[in-house]
Each structure stands twice: as structure tokens, then as C-alpha cells.
Amino acid sequence: MxxxxxxxxxxxxxxxxxxxxxxxETELPEGTIEVGIDLYAMTANNVTYAVFGKPLGxxxxxxxxxDFFAERDTPGRLPVWGFATVSRSNHPDVGVGxxxxxxxxxxxxxxxxxGRVSANGFTDITxxxxxxxxxxNQYQRVDALGDYRAQDHDYWPVFRPLFLTGWLIADQLEDEGDYAAQQILVASASSKTAIGLAHALKQRSGGPATVGLTSAGNVAYVESLGLYDRVVAYDDIAAMDASVPSAMVDMAGNPRVAAAxxxxxxxxxxxxxxxxxSHWDANDDAGAMAGPPRQMFFAPGxxxxxxxxxxxxxxRQKLEAAWLGFTDLAPRLLSIDKRQGAEAALAAYAETVAGKADAKTGLVIIP
Structure with missing residues (x-):
């Protein structure tokens, strides 16, 4: 901190x-606290937050x-996931430290x-x-997390929110009978959300095959994960068997890949x-596309x-069990790249927005 x-x-x-x-530093209104942010992750998911920063329904x-951290008509403050320690408190139930x-x-x-302060944490009621x-809006006390282990600390902000999304997508697929698909096509297969989804799907028996779609340069890395039944480069989509009933989960929103x-x-x-x-600057007009309409997945919903x-x-119990099964794999899936200070934070954001972040590393910022 x-x-x-x-x-x-x-x-x-x-x-x-x-x-x-x-x-x-500003004066703390009654009932509020200030936290010093200890560590947070910067991922392509944060770019999605920026893209959907303005009201889009x-x-x-x-x-x-x-709207989480900035008033209207002021510059945006990007939401990130991480750990923080209470540095000042004007709340009777939340102590410094x-x-x-x-x-x-x-x-x-x-x-x-x-608000709603308990032994497990609180809900922000700004x-x-x-x-x-x-x-x-929920903040969890680290010492009350049932699935927190010290050796996983740096992987929590990198993977936990994205693993949750991937796990929820896998749950929806199973709930919908996999949409009668024989294979699940996961676009941007090297992304952390895709890795969470692929891991969750791999825990099922008898489900559809999982096919990772990725750039040619990432094929070897995605294959090395051991989470997909097959990995296909984007340029090779046209060589796939077009008669196989399929469902696509598109992690990055690349219109060229979607159209293909x-x-x-x-x-x-x-x-x-x-x-x-995360492909926020790509032209959304990929022309007419055959097949079903595109549907947005919203993890909170x-x-x-x-x-x-x-x-x-x-x-909580289902998520914790799934997360603990995943975290044992995390160190072999990617390495942690720690950077410190404001300049490093700004550079990491610029790198991620430009799509230059290394899929094989997890970017962690220590403010």
C-alpha cells in the first residue's frame, strides 16, 4: 500500500x-471508510468495463x-478487482487494518x-x-474467505472474477442442454475467462467437445494448457466440418472472427x-451473418x-469448491508480472487497451 x-x-x-x-486526502463523511489499494489485476476484462462504461442498457x-467510482460529467475511473486495506475509518463496525x-x-x-456489515464483509451503499x-458492491474480508489460500494471493485478482464468469457460462450451457451442440467453440481461447470456462467444461463428463479458437501465434500456448479437446487458428475456421452442430462463446467480441x-x-x-x-476498436459492421442472433452474456444476472x-x-459453496479445483492449476497456466506505482499502472492500462498484453502472464499492479 x-x-x-x-x-x-x-x-x-x-x-x-x-x-x-x-x-x-479528503475528510471522511460519517459512515464511510478509506482503503489503500494493495494490489489489483489489469486484464482484457477491464477494457470491457471501459467499453461499457457509458450507459448502454x-x-x-x-x-x-x-458510475461505480466517478460522478457524471467527470472523467472515468476504471473498476478493477483486487485487495485493499482500511487506512482510515469513520464507521463503527469497520476498523483500520x-x-x-x-x-x-x-x-x-x-x-x-x-452497509450490511457482517463478519464476512460489507456491501457498499454509496x-x-x-x-x-x-x-x-460486495467486499469480502480476506480472513473470512473460505477458499482463500496465501499461495493463491496474486492469482485472485487475475483469475477469480474471470473464473467466476467462465464458471457461470459453463453453468448456463449445461442448463440449456448445450443448445443441442456437439461442440463448444470458444473464441479468444487464450483469455482468462475462456480458460475458466474450459476448465469448468472439462469437469463435466459426456458433454460436447471444447474447441479453442485463437490466433496462429497463440495456438501452441493454448494447446499447452491441456484444457481444450482441440485448438484451431482463426485462419483455419473454414477448414472445420461445417455440419457439426455447434455453439460459440465469444470472449473478445471480434466481429471478423464472429462472421467467420x-x-x-x-x-x-x-x-x-x-x-x-476487448476488441473495442474493431469495426462492428462485419456484414450480414448467417446463423442465430448474437446474445450477450451478463455474469451478474x-x-x-x-x-x-x-x-x-x-x-458460495459451489463456487468455492470449483475455485479451489482451479487454483491448483493457475501457476502452470501463467506467470505473474508485478509492476509498481502510478506510472506502471498507466503503462499497464495502455498496453492492455492496445491489445499488447501477453496472454501467458497475469498483470498485477501494486499501487
């Missing part, structure tokens, strides 16, 4: 334009991801408003966040699920559905 106080402002319309700004209201895992701005410090998905799959498989493509938009059906404790 740094003593320097900074944040990174991002242009809401031109997400590649970002700058470091000073973030001086994703949350069913007029809010977007910029407590450490929490959760959703923070790309900054050195953050002010949160805890007014602008009240109508945003609750899964993003749709137009090759046509009616044999039973479902096309879009998860992310799926998690709320399952929490309602399984109960919070049932959901």
Missing part, C-alpha cells in the same frame, strides 16, 4: 486517453461501469460506504451504486454468446439467478 495518492482519469468517449492525477437502467477483496477504482486509495449489480464462424457453420450454429468487448435458486450459502 503506497503513501503516494493518485488516480487514473480516463476519457469516457476515447478510452485510450488516460492520465495520472493527484488524489489528495446493460444494467437495465441508465447506468454504466463509469482490515483487508478486503473486491471492486476498486484504478487508484491508490478509495472511499467506500459500508448512493450512485445502489442501483448497480450487487455482485460488484457464423457464415461457415450457418444453421449448424445453434447459439452465439458474446461475453466481452446469471449469478443472481443461481443465488436465488441455490441460496447465497449454496452458491
Amino acid at each position: 503506497t503513501t503516494q495518492r493518485w488516480a487514473i482519469d480516463i476519457d469516457r468517449d476515447r478510452i485510450a486517453e488516460a492520465s495520472i492525477v493527484d488524489a489528495p 446493460l444494467f437495465g437502467n441508465d447506468q454504466g461501469y463509469w 482490515m483487508q478486503y477483496y473486491g471492486y476498486y477504482p484504478m487508484a491508490s486509495h478509495a472511499v467506500l460506504h459500508p 448512493p450512485r451504486r445502489a442501483t448497480l449489480p450487487i455482485i460488484y 464462424v457464423h457464415n461457415h457453420f450457418g444453421d449448424a450454429l445453434k447459439a452465439s454468446i458474446v461475453v466481452g468487448k 446469471r449469478s443472481e439467478k443461481r443465488i436465488g435458486e441455490w441460496g447465497p450459502e449454496g452458491f
